[in-house]
Amino acid sequence: MVLIAAAVCTKSGKTLVSRQFVEMTKARIEGLLGAFPKLIPAGTQHTFVETDSVRYVYQPLEKLYMLLITTKASNILEDLETLRLFARVIPDYCRSLDENEIAENAFNLIFAFDEIVALGYRESVNLSQIRTFVEMDSHEEKVYQAVRQTQEREAKNKMREKAKELQRQRMEAAKKGGKPSFGGSGGFGNSTGYTPYQVGDVANTNNDIKPPSSYSSSIPQKPVSARGMKLGGKSKDVESFVDQLKSEGENVISPNNKMSQGLKAPAIKTNVDEVMLRQEEKLIVKMYRDGGVQHFELLGLITLHIGNEKWGRIRVQLENNDSRGIQLQTHPNVDKELFKLRSQIGLKQPQKPFPLNTDVGVLKWRLQSTDEAHIPLLINCWPSEAGDGSCDVNIEYELAHTNLELSDVTISIPLPIGCNPVVAECEGNYNHIARQNQLVWSLPIVDASNKTGAIEFSAAKAIPNDFFPITVSFTSKNSYTDIKITEVSLVDDDSPVKYSVEMVQFPDKYEIV
Structure with missing residues (x-):
């Protein structure tokens, strides 16, 4: 088939979205679209109409038409199948089938149309693949975000160092009994002899720095004029700076008038687990x-995250009992011989620490197969056509690996447009999302106690192909492999280090096609 254009228009003939796939002038396309409402025969059930040069294939969508303009030589059966796919794309991106919603999501629809047709010919794609292609991650965007996060971290580190430096200057000046001199634009000098709050007063980001209240009693008190800035007073600049620090997630101690009387500032809480490991399986x-x-x-x-520099020089002990033949690969800076001989993760240069306050990937693995024995959750779908044009659908799940506990299991079944399924039996919960033409079957937990379950429903005016692809999502705190983190110890004396492990398993893509 040769598809000239695809469009969404109102029943009055107004074109909302149009995408052409062959070389043709704008005036020609507008003329073809403008002629369409006048060609629709009244009182007929046909979904196509022909002229001397083109064929219009259309499908009503409430107050709209999904319209394809093809050549007369194209296969009408392929045209209708392509039209059904176009019609299923629209509710996937639009919450309602009205003009405003179509106009708001026009670009998403055009991108989706481009995935269905290329240079006038239908691509071999389904609805799930279209979603994936349209929402494809950008490598350049990820690189940009990573660079930006690095710059933000560096800026925050510089800010902390500057705060420490200003605090040290203030403490030294207090011990000498003189006025602190910060110099340049870093200080806010005034005629009263008092120095207003600096960064160190409001943003104590390190527990080693004591708040100003601990030594304020040793500073010689001088008379303050009525126009001078009071010690506990707040300036707009300081307040805005404090608000900015809070918005960036920093711990900020608000100035308190009682601090000048020698009261202690509230202590800043720190994370107990300075060594955190995350084991992720996709x-x-x-x-x-x-x-x-x-x-x-x-x-x-x-991935390894170290929050305190004194735990930077460590080794992580693993226990690997996997027998499936997974492929392991360590980070280039990790000692490969140490890992092979003792199953330990440590740096090639033991005298150097791991990076601080950074998520570092230290070990990754991979397993590929076409053996059904590796599938953790099996889905069996049986759609059966009835004599009245409807379908009876039975779907069953089976947890093949009973050592796993799957949480928030969601099985999404696509439905024909406008279908209202009648559920006869369901283990768990179900939800019919009419806007997305989906029946969502959800189970809070799937484990050895309920390793099998089924749902049964009927759908009018449907064929078996309408219920695919089925997509599955879940999370699990169990590891698919038998790789475990058993111990973390210091390089120098092998003394144990307190650590925490977060284990998560999830499907990036889980389909039955």
Whole structure:
């Protein structure tokens, strides 16, 4: 088939979104779209109409039409199948089928249309793939975000260092009994002899720095004129700076008038676990509806975060009892021999510490297979056509790996446009999302106690192909592999270090097609 253009228009003939796929003048396209409302025959059930040069294939969507303009030589059956896919895309991006919603999401619709048709010919894609392609992550954007976060961290570190420096100058001046001199634009001098709040007064970011109240009694008190700035007074500049620090997530101690009387400032709480490890496993699964695995991939990663420099020189002990043949790979700076011989993660140069306040990936692994035995959660879908044009659908899940506990399991089943399913039986909960034409089957927990379950429903005016692809999502705090973090110790004396481990497993993509 050769598809000339796709458009969404009102029943009065107003074009809301139009995308052409072949070389043609704007005037020609506008003329074809303008002629369409006049060609629709009244009182007929046909969904296409032909002229001497083109064919209009359309489908009503409440007050709108989804319209395809093709050549007369195109296959009408392929035209209708393509039209159904276009019509399913619109509710996926628009909450309601009205003019304002279509106009607001016009660019998303155009991007989706471009994934369906290229140079006038239909691409072999389904609705799930269209969503994936349209929402594809940008590598350049990730690089930009990473650079920006690095710059922000550096700026915050510089701010902390400056705060420490100003605080030290203030403390030295207080011990000498003189006025602190900060010099340049860093100080706010005044005629009264008092120095207003500096960064160190309001942003104590290190527990080693004592608040000004601890030594304020040793500063010689001088008479303050009526126009002078009081010690506990707040200036607009200081307040705005404090608000900015709070918005960036910094711990800020608000100035208190009682601090000048020698009262202690409230202590800043620190994280008890200075060594944090995250073990993350991501699944990519694609199964055939009739059984068999098209693609299975497991990607694992252990990241290390150190919040205190005294725990920078450490080693992490692992226990690996996996027998599936996963491929392990350590970070280039990790000692590979140490890992092979003792299953320990440590730096090649033990005298150097791990980076501070940074998530560092130290070990990753991968497993690829087409063996169904590796699939943790099996989904079996049986749609059966009835004599009245409807379908009876039975879907069953089975937890193949009973050592796992899956939380927030969601199985999303696509439905024909305008379908209102009648659920006869369901283990768990279900929700019909009409806007997205989906039936969402959800189970809070799937484990060995309820390793199987089923849902049964019927749908009018449907064919078996309407209920695919089925997508699955869940989370789990169990590891798919038998890799465990057992101990963290210092490099110097092998003494144990307190640490915390966060384990998470989730599917990046889990489909039955």
